[in-house]
Amino acid sequence: MLTIGLLGCGNIGNIIIKNHVGVDIVALFDQMPGRAEEAGKLCDAKAFGNIEDFLNEDYDIVVEAASIDAAQKYAASVLEHGKDLVVMSVGVFADELFRQEITDLASSLGQKIYIPSGAIFGLDNLKIGQVSGITRLLLRTTKNPRSLNIEECAERTCLFSGMANECIRHYPKNTNVSVALELAAGRDVEVELWADPSVDRNVHEIFIEGDFGEATITVKNLPSPDNPATSYLAALSIVTLLKNLGEPMRVGT
């Protein structure tokens, strides 16, 4: 069975712990040591107080479910410790130079980096953008102000309109999906981010046009109970990715 080390024991980390299938969680790390200790009691894994000890433990894959900052700080070290890496805070790869460095490093070491589909549907066939023209790619995300950590918002308000790599700098906890779309399609993504006090879901509308025709995808996600910024679907997607890593058949492009 594949063994994993969980980097980040917050909302997604705990959903992984409660729902994981086909993998064994053996090591935990969080910048709040108490969270790793508590999580360790739930899954019988060892909680580490420092990153070096966490990475020196024997297991196959680090699952990052912490922050863009954590992904930036630790990705290279994870690979250098001979471990594959699952990155939930995919916004880290909006930095093209960093992305190139990390993919080059993974390639030279023979390690893999996995990006879950996260809080959206549709990444699979969007990858056709790597071999065929996509002429329009727009993500319109709408969340309740609570999910965006905004206190005062009486009516539907556009917070951002522009490109994904800029949006993620302003909203690193809410627009990782825009960077996942960018990586899948191999092109820039336009983003609109809206706060709307009348919605109780995290809504992602994706508009795609290209040589294939056109597609519109609307996802109305339930926020996670412990972190409304993060859709529950995002946590389920990582549980599913881990379950499938060891399977002989791969479904979806």
Ligand SMILES: NC(=O)C1=CN([C@@H]2O[C@H](COP(=O)(O)OP(=O)(O)OC[C@H]3O[C@@H](n4cnc5c(N)ncnc54)[C@H](OP(=O)(O)O)[C@@H]3O)[C@@H](O)[C@H]2O)C=CC1
């Ligand atoms: N790809 C996608 O579609 C999606 C990605 N995400 C991203 O996934 C990540 C996890 O989400 P979620 O579990 O809801 O977030 P939480 O904030 O609930 O949990 C993250 C945990 O990681 C800790 N942490 C943050 N930075 C570091 C660090 N540098 N080193 C060690 N621990 C750290 C946090 O501590 P503290 O509380 O002190 O910060 C917290 O305990 C986030 O980056 C989020 O934006 C979320 C939804 C969708």
Ligand SMILES: O=C([O-])CC(=O)C(=O)O
């Ligand atoms: O969970 C979501 O709905 C999306 C999200 O926060 C992100 O992409 O960072």
